[in-house]
Amino acid sequence: MNDTIEHLATLVREAVNITVLTGAGISTESGISDFRSPGGVWDRYNPDDLNFQSFLSSEESRKIYWKFHREFYLPMKLSKPNDAHYALAELEQMGKLQCVITQNVDNLHQRAGSSPDKVIKIHGTACMVRCLACGATFDREEIERRIDEGEEVPRCESCNGLLKPATVSFGQPMPEEETSRAFEMARSSDLFVVLGSSLVVYPAAQLPFEAINSGAKLAIINLTATPYDNYADVVIHAKCGETMKRMIELVKGDT
Numbered sequence: 537m538n539d540t541i542e543h544l545a546t547l548v549r550e551a552v553n554i555t556v557l558t559g560a561g562i563s564t565e566s567g568i569s570d571f572r573s574p575g576g577v578w579d580r581y582n583p584d585d586l587n588f589q590s591f592l593s594s595e596e597s598r599k600i601y602w603k604f605h606r607e608f609y610l611p612m613k614l615s616k617p618n619d620a621h622y623a624l625a626e627l628e629q630m631g632k633l634q635c636v637i638t639q640n641v642d643n644l645h646q647r648a649g650s651s652p653d654k655v656i657k658i659h660g661t662a663c664m665v666r667c668l669a670c671g672a673t674f675d676r677e678e679i680e681r682r683i684d685e686g687e688e689v690p691r692c693e694s695c696n697g698l699l700k701p702a703t704v705s706f707g708q709p710m711p712e713e714e715t716s717r718a719f720e721m722a723r724s725s726d727l728f729v730v731l732g733s734s735l736v737v738y739p740a741a742q743l744p745f746e747a748i749n750s751g752a753k754l755a756i757i758n759l760t761a762t763p764y765d766n767y768a769d770v771v772i773h774a775k776c777g778e779t780m781k782r783m784i785e786l787v788k789g790d791t
């Protein structure tokens with residue numbers, strides 16, 4: 537294991553434009569539950585109520601969706617970035633980080649010090665709410681206060697359109713600008729690092745392919761195996777936080 541972290545550190549030392557993809561695994565280390573894992577919030581809800589079509593078509597589903605999302609949001613707000621988030625902020629300071637593409641909606645990268653313009657949120661953010669009709673955005677806290685005061689399904693104050701957390705729900709189209717930027721960043725990197733993603737959901741599953749196809753090296757840090765392990769230059773099946781912390785120490789020459 538030390539050998540492989542050493543190898544990862546060497547790849548990072550040699551790289552100039554690193555693109556990192558982060559998935560649920562990095563957030564679970566901060567105590568944020570993965571929707572899809574057993575025992576998660578997901579288990580207590582019917583997925584049919586939570587997809588985008590139901591949100592658009594049924595007031596009852598919208599009520600359930602907001603209730604569900606609140607159960608995710610309140611603990612998320614109290615969570616803290618971990619060593620993996622801080623390691624990425626440090627890579628940015630070293631001038632090596634091209635960007636972080638994240639599947640997470642929790643804002644922990646920015647809270648750890650990553651610049652907002654270096655973080656591409658391909659699944660949106662739970663910290664904002666967007667009007668599906670006029671596109672206006674609102675701070676999540678402001679909308680949560682309205683829910684506290686009794687609104688079950690908040691609506692846009694200017695156009696009465698449906699408000700929804702600015703995350704990408706099942707069945708909801710991916711944000712075009714973020715997705716195309718993510719692909720561009722994968723292709724222009726010389727090292728692509730996967731942190732805590734099993735690489736099964738699109739577009740995460742496609743990004744490492746774009747990167748290696750354009751000549752990048754590939755490193756994967758994930759607790760379980762991924763479909764890309766055989767194509768990677770280094771694979772580490774361990775926690776993201778401890779691995780990245782050690783890697784940064786090695787890159788900086790501390791022991």
Ligand SMILES: [Zn+2]
Nearest residue numbers: 667670692695
């Ligand atoms: Zn509106």
